[in-house]
Amino acid sequence: MGNRTERLLAIKEIVSNNKISSQEELLGILVRRGLSYTQATLSRDLKFLKVNKISDPEKGYIYELPDQHQVHNNEIAESYAAQGFVSIQFAHNLGVIKTLPGYAPSIASLIDRSSPFEIIGTIAGDDTILIIPHDNVSDKDVINALVLIIPELKNKLSGK
Amino acid sequence: MGNRTERLLAIKEIVSNNKISSQEELLGILVRRGLSYTQATLSRDLKFLKVNKISDPEKGYIYELPDQHQVHNNEIAESYAAQGFVSIQFAHNLGVIKTLPGYAPSIASLIDRSSPFEIIGTIAGDDTILIIPHDNVSDKDVINALVLIIPELKNKLSGK
DNA sequence: TGCCCATTTGAATAAATATTCATTTTACTT
DNA sequence: AAGTAAAATGAATATTTATTCAAATGGGCA
Numbered sequence: 001m002g003n004r005t006e007r008l009l010a011i012k013e014i015v016s017n018n019k020i021s022s023q024e025e026l027l028g029i030l031v032r033r034g035l036s037y038t039q040a041t042l043s044r045d046l047k048f049l050k051v052n053k054i055s056d057p058e059k060g061y062i063y064e065l066p067d068q069h070q071v072h073n074n075e076i077a078e079s080y081a082a083q084g085f086v087s088i089q090f091a092h093n094l095g096v097i098k099t100l101p102g103y104a105p106s107i108a109s110l111i112d113r114s115s116p117f118e119i120i121g122t123i124a125g126d127d128t129i130l131i132i133p134h135d136n137v138s139d140k141d142v143i144n145a146l147v148l149i150i151p152e153l154k155n156k157l158s159g160k
Numbered sequence: 161m162g163n164r165t166e167r168l169l170a171i172k173e174i175v176s177n178n179k180i181s182s183q184e185e186l187l188g189i190l191v192r193r194g195l196s197y198t199q200a201t202l203s204r205d206l207k208f209l210k211v212n213k214i215s216d217p218e219k220g221y222i223y224e225l226p227d228q229h230q231v232h233n234n235e236i237a238e239s240y241a242a243q244g245f246v247s248i249q250f251a252h253n254l255g256v257i258k259t260l261p262g263y264a265p266s267i268a269s270l271i272d273r274s275s276p277f278e279i280i281g282t283i284a285g286d287d288t289i290l291i292i293p294h295d296n297v298s299d300k301d302v303i304n305a306l307v308l309i310i311p312e313l314k315n316k317l318s319g320k
Numbered sequence: 321t322g323c324c325c326a327t328t329t330g331a332a333t334a335a336a337t338a339t340t341c342a343t344t345t346t347a348c349t350t
Numbered sequence: 351a352a353g354t355a356a357a358a359t360g361a362a363t364a365t366t367t368a369t370t371c372a373a374a375t376g377g378g379c380a
Contacts, residue, residue, distance in 0.1 A: 022337090047215075050215035052214040182365090184366075201330075
């Protein structure tokens with residue numbers, strides 16, 4: 001099981017940083033990284049991650065993470081979220097986001113709607129959000145997932 | 161050739177109003193409408209229209225028009241455009257959009273970036289945009305394409 | 321009109337992706 | 351630890367989508 005998670009994380013990383021136009025191509029990259037498995041599993045993984053296939057002027061069609069899709073649909077909400085974000089810290093594999101007063105519910109809702117697999121759920125107070133990560137997912141993985149949801153976040157993080 | 165255009169318009173209409181998850185399914189609907197042709201052509205048409213396939217909770221994956229995708233990416237620009245839009249009229253199969261002073265270039269650029277096949281190109285002055293439609297595309301088809309780019313437009317149009 | 325070139329299309333096929341079914345692995349429960 | 355149910359996986363296969371290649375169609379233009 002630890003391996004599946006590792007694979008899913010690798011897929012997200014590869015798809016978000018490269019223009020991948022077929023499962024075979026993606027499979028090749030994964031194998032070269034030492035993550036060796038089959039097209040059948042990859043097909044399932046992509047469906048699980050809700051990866052889309054969108055038109056690209058260069059490569060015809062390429063895979064795209066749903067978070068990116070979603071996010072683009074919400075530019076306003078997204079920048080609002082970035083504005084209210086104050087900090088994030090981790091303890092015992094739980095994340096705690098501090099926000100400006102009143103911002104927590106809307107930011108948490110944004111995360112919930114995107115529901116990356118790295119995050120099982122969130123609980124929001126007024127200026128604090130508790131992030132419950134998936135097992136075997138590192139703090140850094142969580143942050144990467146959050147950055148995909150709220151790109152501006154990248155500028156607000158220290159040196160993580 | 162007239163038939164190809166008719167088909168492309170029908171595909172856009174069907175895809176934007178229904179959750180279509182395979183070419184076979186779409187083909188069935190087209191055939192029922194009297195537009196009879198083959199999967200090979202449909203595959204080409206979808207590629208030409210840059211139709212995406214995105215994750216859907218209900219049907220697994222469904223087709224989505226790129227205009228919708230694009231547009232959502234530009235919520236701010238889009239509402240700005242709607243705000244500046246004043247009217248549209250047609251003569252000799254050319255469209256003339258009147259805007260508030262200074263708005264024409266940005267609205268025209270928004271249309272150009274989305275470049276629906278119904279519109280070959282635009283020319284913008286300060287408060288006027290000339291729309292050059294594709295052959296065999298009706299005034300109404302042009303308006304439908306514009307509404308896909310700028311949804312708020314729908315409220316600003318009389319009874320077209 | 322008749323010729324030529326480009327575009328469009330279908331049938332067949334290739335390529336890509338999803339699913340079935342059997343097997344293995346994992347995680348619980350006792 | 352053994353037993354059991356659920357989840358994950360691969361191999362084979364089915365399904366879906368893209369492409370090849372040949373034929374048909376549609377404009378220009380002499």
